[in-house]
Amino acid sequence: MASSEDNNGREMGFQQRGEISSGSMFPNKSSGGNLFGSGWDPIENYSGLLQHYQSGSFGNGGFSEMVNPFMNPNPECSVQRVSESASSPDRSDKRRAPHSSTFNPIKNVNGQDEKKQKTHSRGKQIGKQAKDNSDSGKEDYIHVRAKRGQATNSHSLAERVPISLFFRLEKLRFFFLSFLNDHITGKAVMLDEIINYVQSLQQQVEFLSMKLATVNPELNIDIDHILSKDKKKKKKKKKKKKKMTH
Amino acid sequence: MSPSQQPSSHNPTCLIKNRFAHRFVRALNNLNIKNRSPHDENQIYRRSHRVKIAAYAAMASVVGSKRAWSRAVLWKVRNRSRNQGLLVSSRRKRVDCKSKTSNDHHAKVSVVRRRNPNPKREDLDPFRYSGQELKLRKLVPGAATMDSCCLMDETADYIKCLAAQVEVMKTLVDFYTTT
Numbered sequence: 001m002a003s004s005e006d007n008n009g010r011e012m013g014f015q016q017r018g019e020i021s022s023g024s025m026f027p028n029k030s031s032g033g034n035l036f037g038s039g040w041d042p043i044e045n046y047s048g049l050l051q052h053y054q055s056g057s058f059g060n061g062g063f064s065e066m067v068n069p070f071m072n073p074n075p076e077c078s079v080q081r082v083s084e085s086a087s088s089p090d091r092s093d094k095r096r097a098p099h100s101s102t103f104n105p106i107k108n109v110n111g112q113d114e115k116k117q118k119t120h121s122r123g124k125q126i127g128k129q130a131k132d133n134s135d136s137g138k139e140d141y142i143h144v145r146a147k148r149g150q151a152t153n154s155h156s157l158a159e160r161v162p163i164s165l166f167f168r169l170e171k172l173r174f175f176f177l178s179f180l181n182d183h184i185t186g187k188a189v190m191l192d193e194i195i196n197y198v199q200s201l202q203q204q205v206e207f208l209s210m211k212l213a214t215v216n217p218e219l220n221i222d223i224d225h226i227l228s229k230d231k232k233k234k235k236k237k238k239k240k241k242k243k244m245t246h
Numbered sequence: 247m248s249p250s251q252q253p254s255s256h257n258p259t260c261l262i263k264n265r266f267a268h269r270f271v272r273a274l275n276n277l278n279i280k281n282r283s284p285h286d287e288n289q290i291y292r293r294s295h296r297v298k299i300a301a302y303a304a305m306a307s308v309v310g311s312k313r314a315w316s317r318a319v320l321w322k323v324r325n326r327s328r329n330q331g332l333l334v335s336s337r338r339k340r341v342d343c344k345s346k347t348s349n350d351h352h353a354k355v356s357v358v359r360r361r362n363p364n365p366k367r368e369d370l371d372p373f374r375y376s377g378q379e380l381k382l383r384k385l386v387p388g389a390a391t392m393d394s395c396c397l398m399d400e401t402a403d404y405i406k407c408l409a410a411q412v413e414v415m416k417t418l419v420d421f422y423t424t425t
Contacts, residue, residue: 191378194401198385201408206298208415212274213294215422 263410265308270414273300299323305411314396315404318388 277296306319382397383389386404389397 188378191382195378195381195385198382198401198405198408201405201412202385204412205301205408205415208412208419209298209301210294211419212415212422213290213297215419
């Protein structure tokens, strides 16, 4: 199952990351399994829609430079990142066996590790000081792990997957902010992903409402019947998950 | 496994989904009672628009007034219904009495939308109101005049609820297409 592979990859990523991430970020590792099994359909649909957005949404170079006055101007860095990430829409959206580099949500690993280490060290550090401890560890992490071809491939995947995790768990704001403050160039891309995700969800709502309007002139709608069906589906899924974990 | 397990201990989104499903289906019932099978494209479009508004309103009412985005959504919906009601009444009055009456004028005045009390002030804070954050502020309701931290908070909650909403709507559509 792709989901179980993803879980394993995630856990590997946790162990090799800084203290903060593994310790505090995902309190329920076991619940990670639920997240993929529970029919996270918006993500799957979003994956289909994501390809449309990739082309249009990468004018970020200017933003990151604007954000980061301490950074020595490295337009090459950002431009190359943009071009590489723009080339990613050709890739398939299937979740391959995760490379340890894939679970690297904000790192935006595109093979430009050295330049990124420079910008990383000079970048604005708005957020929590605890990040400093993890930064050095994460820099090593980036340097060791990132592989060029695979990284661009997994750009959308790596950032899509952790978004779903983040927004499922309760400590949303903390992780959101921690990731945003950590890596400035990543912030722009992360924001883009978020914007695309919100747009895709809203479009889905519109589409579904259209469908409901056409499909549904029935009058006698049994609420309990529908909800019991929902609950049955959820119970079945929960039972399956429990069997898998045991 | 035990039937006494409460959904809240498992998953707060379950609660949200259930409540949303209840309210949304009720709203759909109301809509269906009013307008039966639409034939026109226009009618279908209008109906889908109403369904969409009903969905957002149901979601916002489930969340209540804890969140800024839900408050903004509910405010918009209520204003919209108020404006529409006034517009309808003003039209009727025009039909009845050809000359402009004081009531008519009053209705016209009250239909004017209130201006935003906190304008964006783009000149004061260009960083905040440019680039992606601006897009995000446009997308998330009620997020135009918030600082970045609150914005992130609101978007996180908004996305969570939106995703739940989409899931419920999908199951509904499946239910109606199969049966």
